[in-house]
Amino acid sequence: MGDSPRLLAINARDREELRVVLTCAGQVEDLRWSQGGKISQVGDIYLGVVNKVESSLDAAFIDFGGKRAGFLHSGNLHASCVPGCDPFKLASTTTRVPEKLAAVSDEDVVAAEPDSQTLPIAEMLEPGQKLIVQVQRDSVRGKGATLSSFISLPGRRLVLMPSLGRAAISRRIDDSDERRRLRDEVLSADAFQQCGMILRTAAEGASADELLSELELLLEEWKQLGQAAAKGDGPSCLRREPTPAVRAVRDILRRDLSEVVVDCPQVAKDIAAAIEELPKDCRPPVRVYDKTRPLFEALDIERAWQLLFRAKVPVARGASIVIHETEALCAIDVNSGRIQGDSLEDTALEANLAAAEEIARQIRLRDLGGIVVVDFIDMRQSENRRQLNQRFSQLLRADRARLKLGGLSSFGLLSLTRRRMGTGLPRAIERFCKGCGGSGTAAQHHAGALRALRLLRSAGTERELHLRIHPGAAVELKGLLEDLPQPGLELRLEEDSQLAPGDMVLR
Structure with a gap:
């Protein structure tokens, strides 16, 4: 798969949602999603005002202009935020690294250092105080947005972080020669020693001049932020992240990308303009897809997309995994299916190894977080358990999120903890399901209805x-039919409970 061409497909034609998928050899490797009409605030920077300080929670609630006050935990509070301090004074007074950065993938974060913030939050913040905050996580399920006062300005190859107080290299750049080159040729320069920043994985192979040019642009943006904060009263927005499509391309773009395919001319134009600012070796061609058939159907991506909303996911040779998220943890079960080895032990090992690859991918694509427990098929031999544990650990290295993997128990249970990158696609669009009496959600019904709507739109003059x-998908679809552009279309809906919510037959 490593030698196969990679394609970035962007479905931006439909106003209901934006879908960005990185594919290689028919497999979905990465994705980004945003809901139509709902703009993510992650990465946006605001001049906020302290509403309330809750000592019992060791946190404060900040009015930043959103519908709900944002949540700022003491772990995300910079030590310079004390009463009477200039709200923009987030200079390099500490080398502390926050647990999570708002606009930066966890893959680019360096190892955290001891926390230098020792004062209780009630002694650092007071109601009415102004401070600059950045959104880490959008509001979800009645909870306000998660905020941080550790500001980060992301570029393509580096991230400016004044609160870091030093220059560092992403922990995902593991080539020792490249790390030495970046340290000796780039970070040793005065310009890089005078500010906090992280060289991202995309900095591999970049020259000092290229990185310096990008750093100067980010420093100018930081200066303008300070000027805007000095003039503002708050709450007010100081900086917004690019459009979801451009942001997704910025995060996913890689040197081995063969092309970017977009089904919306305007979005393609915006992406092409953003790509033009990159080095020539990082500029894949942007192609506009103008056929009537939905893009993901044409590229055979839709089926893999619909699988993200199903509990049961097929694995090679008839095996399968079943994923169930609860409030406490996420449980994943492995079923051997039709796999047959020379013995029960061989069958279990073969099924477990096949499942491990799909589990690692589903954890990444669904953005599963918290405690994840995998129930592998029991194996008696310790060597087989060691082989499975080693293989699963290797597969998880491709994950951009921070995670900690435990060992495989004698019962076949393997647990891990993972920090979510965001809300997670199924969780972001799930809805209360009246049909199941509140025992589950109907995210896949909504996704199936959107697929049907795209197929109907592509029907042309029929x-x-x-x-x-x-x-369930039919109920969701009926609420969307008014958006069909074909006047006079006679549509007959036949409900079939034997079909999966993402499957349908149109004729």
Whole structure:
């Protein structure tokens, strides 16, 4: 798969959602998603005002202009935020690294150092105080956005972080020669020694001049932020992240990308303009897809997308995994299916190794977080358990999130903890399911309805259509039919409970 061309497909034609998928050899490697009409605030920078300080929570609630006050924990509070301090004074007074950065992938974060913030939050903040904050996580399920006063300005190859107080290299750049080159040729320069920053994985192979040019642009942006904060009263927005499509391309873009395919001319134009600012070896061609058939259907991506909303996911040779998220943890079960080895032990090992690859991918794509427990098929031989544990650990290295892997128990249970990158696609669009009496959610019904809507839109001049669809998806679809552009279309819906919510027959 490493030698296969990688393609970045962007479905931006439909106003209901934006979907960005990185594929290689028919496999979905990475994705980004945003809901139509709902703009993510992650990475946006605001001049906020302290509403309330809760000593019992060791946190404060900040009015930053959102519908709900944002949540600022003491762990995300810079030590210079004391009463009477200039709200922009987030200079390099400490070398502390926060647990999570708002606009930076965890793959680019360096190892954290001891926390230098020792005062209780009630002694650092007071109601009415102004401070600059950045959104780490969007508001979800009635909870306000998660905020941080550790500001980061991301570029393509480096991230400016004044609160870091030093220059560092991403922990994901593991080539010792490249790390030595970056340290000796780049970070030793005076310009890089005078500010906090992290060289991202995209900095591999970049020259000192290229990195310096990007740093100067970010420093100018930081200066303008300070000027805007000095003039503002708060709460007010100081800086917004680029459009979701441009941001997704910025985060996913890689040198071995063969092309970017976009089904919306305007979005393609915006992306092409953003790519033009990159070095020539990082400028894949941008192609506009103008066919009537939905892009993900044409590229055979849609089925893999719909699998993200299903509990049961097929694995090679008839095996499968079942994923169930609860409030306490996420449980993943492995089923051997039709896999048959020379013995029960061989069958278990083969099924477990096949499942491990898909589990690592699903954890990454679904952005599963918290405690994850995998129930592998029991194996008696310690060597087989060691082989599985080693292979699973190797597969998880491709994950951009921070995680900690435990050992495989004698019962076949393997646990890990993982910090979510965001909300997670299924969790972001799940809805209360009246049909199940509140025992579950219907995220896949909504996703299936959106797929049906795309197929109907691509039908062109057809006047009569018959759609066989899952009942739950049919209910969701009926609320979307008013957005169909074809006047006079006669559509007959046939509900079929035997179909999966993401499957349908249109004729």
